[in-house]
Amino acid sequence: MSGKPRLTYLNGRGRMESIRWLLAAAGVEAEVYLETKEQYDKLIKDGFLLFQQVPLVEIDGMKMVQTRAIMSYIAGKYNLYGKDLKERAMIDMYVEGISDLMQMILVFPFSPPDAKEKNLESIKERATNRYFPVFEKVLKQHGQDFLVGNKFSWADVQLMEAILAVEEKIPAVLSGFPQLQVFKTKMSNMPTIKKFLQPGSPRKPPPDAHYVETVLKMFK
Amino acid sequence: MSAKPKLYYFDGRGKMESIRWLLAAAGVEFEEEFLETRDQYEKLLQGGSLLFQQVPMVEIDGMRMVQTRAILSYIAAKYNLYGKDLKERALIDMYVGGTDDLMGFILMFPFLSAEDKEKQHAVIVQKATSRYFPVYEKVLKDHGQDFLVGNNFSWADVHLLEAILMVEEKKSDVLSGFPQLQAFKARISSIPAMKKFLEPGSQRKPVPDDKYVETVRRVLRMYYDVKAN
Numbered sequence: 001m002s003g004k005p006r007l008t009y010l011n012g013r014g015r016m017e018s019i020r021w022l023l024a025a026a027g028v029e030a031e032v033y034l035e036t037k038e039q040y041d042k043l044i045k046d047g048f049l050l051f052q053q054v055p056l057v058e059i060d061g062m063k064m065v066q067t068r069a070i071m072s073y074i075a076g077k078y079n080l081y082g083k084d085l086k087e088r089a090m091i092d093m094y095v096e097g098i099s100d101l102m103q104m105i106l107v108f109p110f111s112p113p114d115a116k117e118k119n120l121e122s123i124k125e126r127a128t129n130r131y132f133p134v135f136e137k138v139l140k141q142h143g144q145d146f147l148v149g150n151k152f153s154w155a156d157v158q159l160m161e162a163i164l165a166v167e168e169k170i171p172a173v174l175s176g177f178p179q180l181q182v183f184k185t186k187m188s189n190m191p192t193i194k195k196f197l198q199p200g201s202p203r204k205p206p207p208d209a210h211y212v213e214t215v216l217k218m219f220k
Numbered sequence: 221m222s223a224k225p226k227l228y229y230f231d232g233r234g235k236m237e238s239i240r241w242l243l244a245a246a247g248v249e250f251e252e253e254f255l256e257t258r259d260q261y262e263k264l265l266q267g268g269s270l271l272f273q274q275v276p277m278v279e280i281d282g283m284r285m286v287q288t289r290a291i292l293s294y295i296a297a298k299y300n301l302y303g304k305d306l307k308e309r310a311l312i313d314m315y316v317g318g319t320d321d322l323m324g325f326i327l328m329f330p331f332l333s334a335e336d337k338e339k340q341h342a343v344i345v346q347k348a349t350s351r352y353f354p355v356y357e358k359v360l361k362d363h364g365q366d367f368l369v370g371n372n373f374s375w376a377d378v379h380l381l382e383a384i385l386m387v388e389e390k391k392s393d394v395l396s397g398f399p400q401l402q403a404f405k406a407r408i409s410s411i412p413a414m415k416k417f418l419e420p421g422s423q424r425k426p427v428p429d430d431k432y433v434e435t436v437r438r439v440l441r442m443y444y445d446v447k448a449n
Contacts, residue, residue, distance in 0.1 A: 051318050051351055064310060066317030068289065073310040085297055089283060092290035097272045130272055 005059035005074075008032040008043070010218070012211040013204045014106065015067045016055045018099075020203060021161045022074050022154060024196035031202065037218050071095075075154040087149045094135070094147055094155040098162045101131045105165050109207045110215070120169060127166045132177050135159055139179040145186055152190065160187040168206055225250045225280040228264065230439065232432035233425045234327065235288045236276045238320075238382060240424060242292055244417035245378040246299035252423065261439045292316075296375040308370045315356070315368055315376040319383040322352045326386050330428040331436075331446035340448045341390060348387045353398050356380055360400040366407055373411065381408045389427055 005023060009016035011033040034040050034054065044052050050065045057064045060077075064070045075081040075091075082088045104123050111119050138147055147155040163184050166173050174181050187193050196203055225243060229236035231254040243250050255261055255275065264270055270277055271286045278285045281298075285291045296302040296312070303309045325344045332340055359368055368376040384405050387394050395402050408414055417424055437443055 050314060050355055051321070060307070062307070062310060064314065066314045069310055069313030069317050072293075072313050073306065076306050076309070085294065086281070086283070088297070089285060089290060089294045092293055093271060093285060093287045096287035096290050100272070134271060 004030075005057050006030050006032065007202075008034065008048075008056040008058075009054050010034050010211065010214055011204070012207055012214070014055075014207075014215070017204055018102065018158065018161060019055060019057060019067065019070055019074070021157050021196065022071055022078075022080070024157075024192045024201070034218060035214065040218050068099075071154065080152065080154040080157070082149050082153055083151070087153075090148045091153050091155045094138075095158045097131060097134065098155075098158045101126055102158075102162055102165065105169070108169075109212050123166065124170050124173065127170070127173055128176065131162075132173070132180060135183075136177045136179045139183055145183075156183075156187060157193070160184065160193065224248075225278055227252045228255065228269075228277040228279075229275050230255050230432065230435055231425070232428050232435070234276075234428075234436070237425055238288065238323070238379060239276060239278060239291055239295070241378050241382050241417065242295050242301070242375060244422070244424075245373075245375075245411075245413050246295060246301060247413050248295075248299065250423070255439050256435060258439055258441070289320075292375065301373065301375045301378070303370050303374055304372070308374075311369045312374050312376045315359075316379050318352055318355060319376075319379045322348060322383050323386060326390070328446050328448070330433045331442075332448055333445065336448045343448070344387060345391050345394060348383075348394060349397065352383070353395075353401060356404075357398045357400045360404055366404075373408075377404075377408050378414070381405060381414065 007016060007019065007023075007030070009031070011031075034043075040054075043049055043054075043056070048063055049056055050063070053065060055065065055067055055070065057070045059070075059073070064073060072081070082091050101123075104119070104126060108116070108119055108123065135147065142150075144150045146152050147159065160183075163174065163180060174184065188197060195201060225248065227236060227239065227250055229252070231252075240250075255264075261275075264275075264277070265273055269284050271284070274286060276286065276288055276291065278291050280291075280294070285294065293302070303312050322344075325340065325347060329337060329340055329344070356368065363371075365371045367373050368380065381404075384395065384401060395405065409418060416422060
């Protein structure tokens with residue numbers, strides 16, 4: 001196995017996207033795209049998927065599953081996890097909070113048509129009343145470029161991903177959040193993130209009908 | 221803030237129970253403040269103690285920590301229950317992720333309608349016996365050691381024991397096809413700190429009842445129907 005991780009997932013965002021973001025710093029060897037149920041069943045039969053689920057990331061001789069476990073490992077390995085236990089605690093708290101918001105976006109394409117408007121409203125409400133105010137305040141209070149310890153970390157990557165994902169649904173969502181606007185610009189200019197945001201990167205587009213169909217067929 | 225960690229939650233299991241287990245396993249004494257009224261909750265909110273307006277919240281080492289996973293990771297690392305290196309931590313994280321998903325099916329169970337409860341009961345048993353228990357059974361069989369990771373007691377062991385007991389409460393003979401897990405359960409239960417936690421009078425909480433459900437709904441104003449996942 002080469003130095004770089006190998007990702008196995010559907011050809012779309014889902015739970016793998018946050019991992020792709022985090023690996024933007026490290027680079028990815030290859031991605032294997034699951035397109036059919038047969039491929040998925042074979043992976044299970046061959047014993048690749050510990051709990052019969054993807055994402056799967058082959059990294060450093062391990063077949064890692066469980067999104068959080070994978071991201072914690074990557075963050076630890078690439079020095080994106082703070083300098084001590086307390087900074088790690090802060091990063092974990094922020095990442096977990098953002099992850100709750102991202103979960104709403106993750107399931108959104110799968111909500112029935114008559115629930116979509118309500119769910120979109122919930123995403124907007126949570127983003128603007130629960131999550132974004134927290135990070136706006138954190139950045140305002142310490143006046144630093146990064147969320148934790150004056151250093152680029154997993155928390156910054158995760159927040160950046162979340163901001164862009166929410167903006168895709170609610171374009172003006174940052175209008176009440178000047179600190180987050182500045183943060184978004186700064187993160188966009190970090191070299192590895194800048195590269196990830198350019199066409200041709202491993203970044204996946206927003207889920208479309210084809211992606212939803214593939215998921216439903218594969219995991220029914 | 222006292223020297224002991226202080227837990228803010230309802231007087232019941234919910235998302236706080238895994239934290240109680242882990243603190244107990246680490247031999248750490250803790251205090252609890254139980255949310256009983258909406259007023260208490262609003263007071264906590266207004267005081268700015270709840271980062272994302274949610275409990276669990278644990279006051280520990282000068283921090284007001286929220287987010288169950290963040291709290292558990294901090295405790296595990298602080299009390300040396302998180303493996304000896306990054307790779308052992310990765311394994312522990314993977315295993316805990318699995319038991320967390322399994323316990324997730326049980327977490328919302330008390331809030332389901334009677335009809336959904338019946339369906340969910342079957343789901344819990346099916347997932348436990350065909351997706352999760354076989355994994356840990358195999359891990360233990362393959363390495364033949366007493367603990368899941370690195371031949372050392374860790375968060376993964378505590379979490380698995382908690383999960384096993386919770387599933388057994390739903391189906392008492394659920395471990396019948398899993399001899400390794402039966403031995404594991406006996407072994408981990410007899411570790412002094414765990415034994416103490418399993419005795420009456422400890423801070424372990426009982427199976428959620430109607431009163432618990434009512435309290436949660438009242439405090440959080442969570443009156444909508446909870447759907448099974």
